[in-house]
Amino acid sequence: MLNKKSRKKLPSSYNYYKEVKIKSDKIAIKYNITDEFNKSKLYNLILNLCNQIIYNYTYIFTNSDLFFIADYNIDLINVLDEFREDILKQKTYI
DSSP, X not given: OOOOOOOOOOOTTOOHHHHHHHXXXXXXXXXXXXSHHXXXXXXXXXXXXXXXXXXXXXXXXXXXXXXXXXXXXXXXXXXXXXXXXXXXXXXXXX
């Protein structure tokens, strides 16, 4: 019989997706992204980038992603730095 890897549980007070949403909204303000459609687009982009690290897959940027990043002059390295702690927490507990 194979032994299942023992996984730690995240504290119930920590919600990865909620934390990403809160920080994404703050970043939207920083980049002057005010409409809900583009806030949602930013959230999904950030989530895709973070999740590729957590779940070990490759996210491929779409043309829409690249135009969005260019239109708002988004610095992805700084954005990902904002999520370093969340990425590490989530990766540890999956």
